[in-house]
Amino acid sequence: MAAIPTLYCLASLSQVENTPSSQDGIPQGLEEDLRAYGCKLIQQAGILLDQKQVAVATAQILFHRFWYVSSMKQFSIGDIGMGALYLASKLEECPLRIRDFINVYDLLLQRSEHKSSSSFRYAPMSYFGSTFYDLKDAIVVSEMQILKRLGFNVSVVLPYGTLVNYMQVLGLANNKEAVSQAWGYLNDALQTPVYSIFQVPTIVSAAILLTTRHLNISLPSTRPNCWWELFDAEWDDIWIVCGFIMRLYRERDPAEMMKVVKMVNKTEVRRWLEKQQLEARNQDQNGSATTTTPG
Structure with missing residues (x-):
């Protein structure tokens, strides 16, 4: 049996019990669903890019590690997934052309935004427009953030x-x-x-x-x-x-699945959190009004 390297990094008990996302108000179940969906995007991108499974698996493990030191309120699961796969492809010595990489992720992100539409048609980006360069910047920044927040400890043991x-x-x-x-x-x-x-x-x-x-x-x-x-x-x-x-194999409500798909970026996560906070304040106000009203 192969020995586990001492550099192999595992989350601490405090990190598991109190993740940065949970501190920002994201429930554990929703965080797990968002993690799973981010990993599905990585897997789909790997298939479309004909990438090796070792790189895809490494990317998914790094993706999960990242959320024990960072919040989904601050970073998008789509962007971090891109950065993790791009970094893992270098670590496993099977690098990708960044143009191919960007094209595939643009397709996946467009499809996630139109998940409820059976008539989805991909609209290729213009290389002279802003979308290409925005995605390129997102990949570079995400790769840098993963390395920085994991302390450059990107050693992974595959099973x-x-x-x-x-x-x-x-x-x-x-x-x-x-x-x-x-x-x-x-x-x-x-x-x-x-x-x-x-x-x-x-x-x-x-x-x-x-x-x-x-x-x-x-x-x-x-x-x-x-x-x-x-x-x-x-x-x-x-x-x-x-x-x-x-x-992972439980039956899912379509509305619940659609909620997860829409939260692929941090803007939607923040909008959802603001909605939850507003509803909580309204409930508190209604409860206070009920207790102060004479019987």
């Missing part, structure tokens, strides 16, 4: 090699369906913050647990012969990671 090793230890390496499904769970987990909270052995063990339960594969699970203890993973931590992953 795929660890998964292969664990499946061999458990005798499942030749079960193609099990390997494929566990691999998929690891990719889905990139939409959640688990890679910024837990060590890779815990996340891989969670993917294996979900896979074996879905495929009805029996593994030793009674003490003192629990299979996850081979990998120094704690059951409670594995169960938490499974919860993060399974939350």
Whole structure:
């Protein structure tokens, strides 16, 4: 089993419990949904750009780390996603042409703004207009902010090699369906913050647990012969990671999904926060008026 580098950065308990976004009034559930949507944009951009999965996965992990030191009120998930993928492409030595990168993200951002319209048609930007240069500036600034706020600690450990090793230890390496499904769970987990909270052995063990339960594969699970203890993973931590992953598959209300899509930039996030604050003030005023009115 590969050792986890000491430079691998995980969020502290205080950062997890009290993120900058939550301090600005963004509920935990909404923040998780915004994180997931930002990661989906990164994944979609990677597919359109034919980028390597290692760069896409690295970008998604850096994207999640960023929100433990920064608020969605101050930075747009769209811009930070662009910066994370551009930076990760350099880190994994598969750099992208910035013009191609900007074209793809312009398409994705336009499509997110018209998500409710089935007649969406992409309007290519003019290279002599402001859109191209605005997006170029946003990429450069976002990349700089990620490096600055993470203290240039951009070391990332990806889980795929660890998964292969664990499946061999458990005798499942030749079960193609099990390997494929566990691999998929690891990719889905990139939409959640688990890679910024837990060590890779815990996340891989969670993917294996979900896979074996879905495929009805029996593994030793009674003490003192629990299979996850081979990998120094704690059951409670594995169960938490499974919860993060399974939350992605819940049924979503279309209006709730549309709210998340519209908040791809910080302007919409601030507008939503202002609306919530106004509604809270009105409720307080109405409550005060009710208590002071004679019966």
